[in-house]
Amino acid sequence: MEKSIKILFSLLFFGGMLFAGTNYTKQLETYDTQMRNANGDEMLRVFHGLKSIYIHSIITNDDSLKKETLVRLIQCARVLKIDASKYESELSVMNKSTLQSPKVKEEMVFQAPKKTEPILSREKPKKIYNDKTVLHNVVSNNDEIVLEFDDEIKENTIKSFVLKSANSYKQVYDIPSIILSTPKISTPKKLQNLRVSQFSKETIRVVMDNPAPFDSTLSVEGYKVVISLSPQNITKKTASPKNTVMDKTAASKSSAPQPPMKKTIHRDKVIVIDAGHGGKDAGAIGYKQKQEKYLVLDIAQQLAKVLKERGYKVYLTRNRDIFINLRDRTKIANDKNADLFLSIHANAAPNEQKQLSMKGLETFFLSPDRSDRSKNVAALENKSDMEDMNYYSKETFLNVLNREKIVLSNKAAIDIQKGMLHSAKQKYDVDDGGVREAPFWVLVGATMPSVLIEVGYITNPEESSKLFNLSYQRLLVEGISDGIDKYFVNNP
Numbered sequence: 001m002e003k004s005i006k007i008l009f010s011l012l013f014f015g016g017m018l019f020a021g022t023n024y025t026k027q028l029e030t031y032d033t034q035m036r037n038a039n040g041d042e043m044l045r046v047f048h049g050l051k052s053i054y055i056h057s058i059i060t061n062d063d064s065l066k067k068e069t070l071v072r073l074i075q076c077a078r079v080l081k082i083d084a085s086k087y088e089s090e091l092s093v094m095n096k097s098t099l100q101s102p103k104v105k106e107e108m109v110f111q112a113p114k115k116t117e118p119i120l121s122r123e124k125p126k127k128i129y130n131d132k133t134v135l136h137n138v139v140s141n142n143d144e145i146v147l148e149f150d151d152e153i154k155e156n157t158i159k160s161f162v163l164k165s166a167n168s169y170k171q172v173y174d175i176p177s178i179i180l181s182t183p184k185i186s187t188p189k190k191l192q193n194l195r196v197s198q199f200s201k202e203t204i205r206v207v208m209d210n211p212a213p214f215d216s217t218l219s220v221e222g223y224k225v226v227i228s229l230s231p232q233n234i235t236k237k238t239a240s241p242k243n244t245v246m247d248k249t250a251a252s253k254s255s256a257p258q259p260p261m262k263k264t265i266h267r268d269k270v271i272v273i274d275a276g277h278g279g280k281d282a283g284a285i286g287y288k289q290k291q292e293k294y295l296v297l298d299i300a301q302q303l304a305k306v307l308k309e310r311g312y313k314v315y316l317t318r319n320r321d322i323f324i325n326l327r328d329r330t331k332i333a334n335d336k337n338a339d340l341f342l343s344i345h346a347n348a349a350p351n352e353q354k355q356l357s358m359k360g361l362e363t364f365f366l367s368p369d370r371s372d373r374s375k376n377v378a379a380l381e382n383k384s385d386m387e388d389m390n391y392y393s394k395e396t397f398l399n400v401l402n403r404e405k406i407v408l409s410n411k412a413a414i415d416i417q418k419g420m421l422h423s424a425k426q427k428y429d430v431d432d433g434g435v436r437e438a439p440f441w442v443l444v445g446a447t448m449p450s451v452l453i454e455v456g457y458i459t460n461p462e463e464s465s466k467l468f469n470l471s472y473q474r475l476l477v478e479g480i481s482d483g484i485d486k487y488f489v490n491n492p
Contacts, residue, residue, distance in 0.1 A: 031049060270337060
């Protein structure tokens with residue numbers, strides 16, 4: 001009974017802090033206006049704002065406000081292609097007098113945005129397009145080729161291969177989609193030619209042509225397929241045969257992996273970096289009794305310095321060895337109106353038998369869909385001050401608060417993981433633990449995209465030695481920063 005009262009008090013206090021003094025009727029009217037002309041990112045922010053009002057209506061038992069908010073949430077979720085079944089079901093229960101699932105009131109329906117972006121995904125006339133994914137646009141610069149589609153592309157459906165001849169090196173990507181009208185295509189300066197055409201009834205072909213071999217990487221980001229060019233490895237052949245002969249040292253240098261070209265982000269982005277644990281909470285205790293709280297603070301401080309040098313506005317949740325409640329960490333990010341929240345941690349093996357086998361970099365984002373392994377990792381990070389919340393309360397909060405930013409958090413996690421691996425592998429052997437979903441409580445309540453980075457296993461002797469090596473830390477910091485640059489380039 002006493003525990004239940006504590007939980008209820010915590011919820012009411014948390015809700016009061018978030019929502020005190022707000023005119024919600026006026027806020028809903030403002031959202032109605034914004035939704036009529038919102039682009040993808042703006043619509044996502046509106047959706048999140050509606051979720052906040054929805055949570056407030058639950059805490060205060062305001063059924064009238066809940067209905068008004070649910071109507072807008074359903075409409076907004078449909079535009080964003082987010083699962084709205086949870087809200088539809090709840091609205092249906094609230095409207096018991098209606099036998100069928102209630103339809104959104106006509107006077108409250110806003111028009112689909114005039115500005116369309118890939119995230120909004122236009123509805124396709126399936127009889128005309130035969131239910132095929134359609135290529136809408138191709139954008140390219142010196143570093144990337146971005147293909148925008150009207151529906152999501154799965155990376156495992158894209159085929160790639162290389163065509164080589166004496167004077168030509170072609171990289172080819174076959175993507176399952178169709179072209180209705182040929183987009184204008186600008187060939188990057190680093191390539192001799194770029195072609196995008198309909199190869200078969202169900203496949204478009206992207207051909208990048210250059211006289212000499214070059215490197216490229218492909219990534220799928222929802223409705224976008226991004227082909228990144230590696231400028232250091234793209235070279236033009238000359239007619240002189242002498243220039244085609246290199247000694248072994250030069251050949252070795254040219255084939256070594258190169259760091260991605262840094263891009264200047266001319267945007268006022270705010271990033272909040274959270275060094276995990278601290279004070280009475282040491283975090284994981286690793287090899288030779290090394291403590292996680294000191295390691296992650298060092299990395300967080302270095303990361304803040306590098307990001308500031310790149311032009312970002314950066315805040316730290318802690319700049320010294322102090323304990324901060326999990327909920328207060330995201331409150332700092334919310335108060336600063338952050339565009340991205342990063343929590344830095346080090347992983348630990350569950351027992352002594354696995355200390356040698358478990359290692360690698362991992363990046364997590366918060367999602368209701370999670371594996372047992374992710375839950376086990378999260379359990380180590382969650383235990384500092386969340387014991388008062390029972391399992392049901394945790395699951396409810398997790399499912400209510402975070403659905404709207406899963407997509408962007410996933411994108412940020414992918415870019416950061418790639419950046420870390422690319423940077424660290426220049427000098428060290430590094431295991432890729434991948435991008436995963438997990439219920440980390442330090443991410444709950446953040447109103448912006450947020451990720452948790454596990455920089456390695458502090459309990460693994462080999463990896464722990466690297467983690468406390470300044471040179472290795474610098475490579476991780478550079479990689480995280482490169483990943484953040486990439487994320488903001490693709491999600492301005």
